[in-house]
Amino acid sequence: MDSCLQELKKSRFIDTSDLTLDNGLFKSFDLILQRQLDQVWHVAPRRLKQIVYDLKTLRSIAAALLKYDSVTFLKYLHICRASESKECMWLFTDAAHAMFEYAKKRVYVLRRRVERQSAPKGLGKRAALDPPMSTELIPILEPMPKWTLVEDILDEIEEERAEGGAAFA
Template identity: 55%
Template sequence: MTQGSNTLHLEDLSHLKYLELKLLEDTNGGLVILSSGLSLSKLISSLLLLHSTSQGTLLILSPSSATLKSKINFHLKTLNPQFYQVPVEITADLPVNHRHSLYSSGSVCFITPRILIVDLLTNKLPASIISGLIILNAHSVSETSTEAFIVRIFRSLNRSAFVRVFSDRPQAMVSGFAKAERTMKCLHIRKLHLWPRFQVYVSQELEQDPPDVVDIRVPMSKYMMGIQKAIVEVMGACLKEMRKTNKVDVEDLTVENGLFKSFDEIVRRQLDPIWHTLGKQTKQLVSDLKTLRKLLDYLVRYDAVTYLKYLDTLRVSESFRTISEKKKMIDDEALGFIANSLGIFIFALVIAYHLVIADPKYEAN
């Protein structure tokens, strides 16, 4: 199957077709990070259709998800039904001589990482006849992973073959320090291909057939609004206490900012350099603000019983301290804090449990 014979079948994949050309320009391969929903399986399938037996055997490390493998096979059949051939899967069940014949066949094969590394180390796999290696889980690759070890051994035996690594979980590629750079380094890859939804070719194709979005919002009950109001007031009290430390930028310490996830990062960025000098109360306030923001988030995500159970867990683990712990006298501000804390529990109890009065005519029975 040559590249020319598949051109007609890929006309509808404009942004994927352009990405294919970019990948084919680099004979050493690269790291491709797609935005979620851009059909990684379709991209892999179209690349497999461009493979020719004369190039050598193409190995794909079997993905942990069976769904991805089935999608690749489905798109292979859809894109080119006339020349469709299911990639052979090499597992431990196959004898050595059968595996060797598959390695020499020049076809596309799925292979488990364990079998591949064993055959590489025992010289049962002639690496010189392998045209390339495809890895589908770049987000889970690390310096100590099996995939990194495989690539290191494979590169030492065959420097002319390409290694292409893919991931459709961009959020997992930003965890930790320089995740993408470390992944490229351990896989000996030089090029990085980023394809977000706002990329020109992607956005143009998405705009051709925009989806119909139906926004359905369920209004909060009066008790949920009561919990929300109480949490916001408690957050305001915590922020007021933090302002008294004179160690943070008071302009960023607002209740409005406290409703967003970025607020934790803002506070940590300001306090990290002086974290070791902060008192116990200030550190606890930072933790409390994070917990209160979770309570706001879970209020609209959890059902009433689960939310109450989470509150009970907090009550047991943290004993729900109050600002007045270090005050000799309880002032009006501390009383308001206590009232709001109790209000959260009371409203949660009212939502979770309803009083049902039995009909008198059934009491006799």
């Protein structure tokens, strides 16, 4: 999101005083951009329009991170990747690659194992060069943080009820 904002600040069509990463997380950010670009949208370069679309997509991904569980979020990221155009800037950044990798790690880990087999006779040293590999998918399925917080709150309520019940007895 930061790289998109830096590109946006280079534009002569936009007042950059309100363009900060913190402001980019609010819904009003899209309205601010829209108001500034409404009158010049027809003459704005395609790259500028693409940056505006990318920022909307990144805002929706940030909202989805808090709203969805890890499996649904990974699926949402794959849908975003499939629906984005070739001109999309954010999709080809290192940050986007890291985001996809972290989203995968929240759901599963791939572990490779070397399978031990006895070498067939007659192949000599060549058989030992490429041992067969197998890939094991290990599900992680990270719980949603908001459900962990709800569970903590319910435990706290239960403890307070137990303490309150003992005080009245």
